[in-house]
Amino acid sequence: MLCTLPDITTSSPSDDPELGGACLCIPEVSAMFFWRVCMLMLAALVPMSASAHPESGIAVDRLGQVYFVDTGGAWNIDTHGSLIQIPRNSSQNLRSNAMHVWEHLFLTGEFRARADLLSGLTLEQVTLRPIGASHSIYEELWHAATWQRTVVERDQATGDDYPRAAPEHEQQWDDVVRLFLDGARAAVAWAESPERLALEVEPGVTMADELHSLAVHNAYHLGKIVALRQMIGAWPPAHLGG
Numbered sequence: 001m002l003c004t005l006p007d008i009t010t011s012s013p014s015d016d017p018e019l020g021g022a023c024l025c026i027p028e029v030s031a032m033f034f035w036r037v038c039m040l041m042l043a044a045l046v047p048m049s050a051s052a053h054p055e056s057g058i059a060v061d062r063l064g065q066v067y068f069v070d071t072g073g074a075w076n077i078d079t080h081g082s083l084i085q086i087p088r089n090s091s092q093n094l095r096s097n098a099m100h101v102w103e104h105l106f107l108t109g110e111f112r113a114r115a116d117l118l119s120g121l122t123l124e125q126v127t128l129r130p131i132g133a134s135h136s137i138y139e140e141l142w143h144a145a146t147w148q149r150t151v152v153e154r155d156q157a158t159g160d161d162y163p164r165a166a167p168e169h170e171q172q173w174d175d176v177v178r179l180f181l182d183g184a185r186a187a188v189a190w191a192e193s194p195e196r197l198a199l200e201v202e203p204g205v206t207m208a209d210e211l212h213s214l215a216v217h218n219a220y221h222l223g224k225i226v227a228l229r230q231m232i233g234a235w236p237p238a239h240l241g242g
């Protein structure tokens, strides 16, 4: 056992004559805090991948470091079991870093920036459907943008999975690009508040879970769009170069 706690139920002023009657009892709140720290120190010694528990205000990174918040501020228990208070501006940095993670997932990370990936296409190019392809570029993005809007706006209405007709004007393509990018920014905006991310949208499923699934769905269809651009000779975007 790494941590022991004084037996506060048996301590009394007369139990220890060497202390001259001084009380060894510790306040109940302090005891609870001590236990909490002990439990977190144990957690810090167990290797695990990054995880968070919004309900408890406790997070563990992939190195096994534990972060938690109490009325005294934000705290870190490192892998050696040391308890360190995180300066207030660092707490703000943690939130800022969380925002960067979501921007990475939805707007800029892992592959080409989404705005660049969707740029430099004509109406003719986005309506082509090469032999063997299930959908055109316009149809792929319309589908991804529509589903994204459903998720970020918590819209329960069901509609078509894909457009019923091909666009006749380039403005329709521009509109669906804007719908997709606005939706991606709206997804990132959910991360501005841990409470919003922790919102339970159905039993056992939080908004953070929904957004992670959405990011994967976007990546799948954006990958298909890049493949279509390659098939029709429209990749990389000519005006941006390789």
Ligand code: NI
Residues within 6 Å of the ligand: 143, 217, 221
């Ligand atoms: Ni899909």
